[in-house]
Amino acid sequence: MVRTAVAFSPGHISGYFRKIAGESPALTGSIGAGIVIDEGVLATASAAERREVVVREVDAGGRVRSESQGSPPLEYAMERLNVRAHVETACRLPIGAGFGLSAAALLASITAIDALLELGLSRAEIAAVAHEAEVVHSTGLGDVSACQGGGIACRETPGPGGRITRIPSDQEIWAVSFGPLPTPDVIGSAEHLERVAAAFPTGCPTDLEGFFSRSRAFAEASGLVTADVRSALEACDAGGVLASMTMLGRGVFATGDGAREVLAPFTEPIRLNVAESGFHLLEVRG
Ligand SMILES: Nc1ncnc2c1ncn2[C@@H]1O[C@H](COP(=O)(O)OP(=O)(O)OP(=O)(O)O)[C@@H](O)[C@H]1O
Numbered sequence: 492m493v494r495t496a497v498a499f500s501p502g503h504i505s506g507y508f509r510k511i512a513g514e515s516p517a518l519t520g521s522i523g524a525g526i527v528i529d530e531g532v533l534a535t536a537s538a539a540e541r542r543e544v545v546v547r548e549v550d551a552g553g554r555v556r557s558e559s560q561g562s563p564p565l566e567y568a569m570e571r572l573n574v575r576a577h578v579e580t581a582c583r584l585p586i587g588a589g590f591g592l593s594a595a596a597l598l599a600s601i602t603a604i605d606a607l608l609e610l611g612l613s614r615a616e617i618a619a620v621a622h623e624a625e626v627v628h629s630t631g632l633g634d635v636s637a638c639q640g641g642g643i644a645c646r647e648t649p650g651p652g653g654r655i656t657r658i659p660s661d662q663e664i665w666a667v668s669f670g671p672l673p674t675p676d677v678i679g680s681a682e683h684l685e686r687v688a689a690a691f692p693t694g695c696p697t698d699l700e701g702f703f704s705r706s707r708a709f710a711e712a713s714g715l716v717t718a719d720v721r722s723a724l725e726a727c728d729a730g731g732v733l734a735s736m737t738m739l740g741r742g743v744f745a746t747g748d749g750a751r752e753v754l755a756p757f758t759e760p761i762r763l764n765v766a767e768s769g770f771h772l773l774e775v776r777g
């Protein structure tokens with residue numbers, strides 16, 4: 492039997508953020524808040540002579556919807572750790588749509604590689620490598636920090652070692668995705684970042700409602716709302732449903748009575764729960 496290690500990381504819906512530029516990738520990141528979600532990325536690692544990554548999007552029944560080879564941030568992380576492995580990732584949520592899947596893929600894959608090759612990395616070391624890969628590849632700023640634990644996570648200082656407060660919640664979250672909004676296009680643009688910085692709300696939320704109100708105010712002031720997102724937000728407002736835009740994706744997330752019904756005419760809503768915990772190893776076989 493081929494020896495494999497399997498790990499999971501939750502994804503993260505960012506509600507609002509502000510880039511904090513430091514002198515190195517480790518000191519660069521974002522502050523802000525988001526929801527760590529129970530859907531994310533499952534990574535399976537096995538021994539290989541080369542660095543190989545297979546990325547799969549699967550449906551609820553586990554059937555493969557799309558498959559591609561390679562993941563630049565993940566190959567960067569393997570290079571940084573000076574290891575070679577074959578990694579397969581699987582996710583049910585769409586990639587690039589604001590569910591923080593690049594961070595989840597990194598955290599799950601590095602955790603699996605660490606167990607497979609018995610590298611002895613601590614959680615903080617796994618998060619540090621994942622965060623560096625995100626920053627270097629402009630695929631995320633605060634998602635790795637958030638996915639170290641569960642809840643509604645408010646990042647008060649940048650980086651995975653930063654100060655984070657977490658509020659647990661058993662409220663269902665409903666999300667719709669109209670398509671990707673490439674993260675590098677936004678976090679690599681000085682103009683977007685200036686507007687995002689000016690839109691940043693003060694203080695950490697103390698409950699889900701406070702998180703939604705801050706996220707929505709940010710989305711409106713950020714200039715990032717697209718026409719399709721606007722239509723869904725207006726429908727939520729008309730139905731008295733708390734909602735905001737997934738950062739960074741062309742999508743909307745909502746909560747409370749009627750959220751599913753209000754979003755259903757746009758496209759099939761996805762049901763999510765607030766995650767109880769962060770990335771973790773599931774098993775080592777063989
Ligand atoms: N499931 C995955 N498995 C492996 N690599 C991934 C995965 N998801 C994303 N990546 C890598 O991250 C890169 C950038 O992804 P991107 O930031 O657009 O996606 P995302 O993290 O889902 O979106 P967002 O940051 O907006 O939430 C992809 O080109 C890919 O290389």
Ligand SMILES: CC(C)(CO)[C@@H](O)C(=O)[O-]
Binds near residue numbers: 508631634674738
């Ligand atoms: C930049 C970002 C919105 C991309 O998902 C996220 O990493 C964050 O909140 O910092």
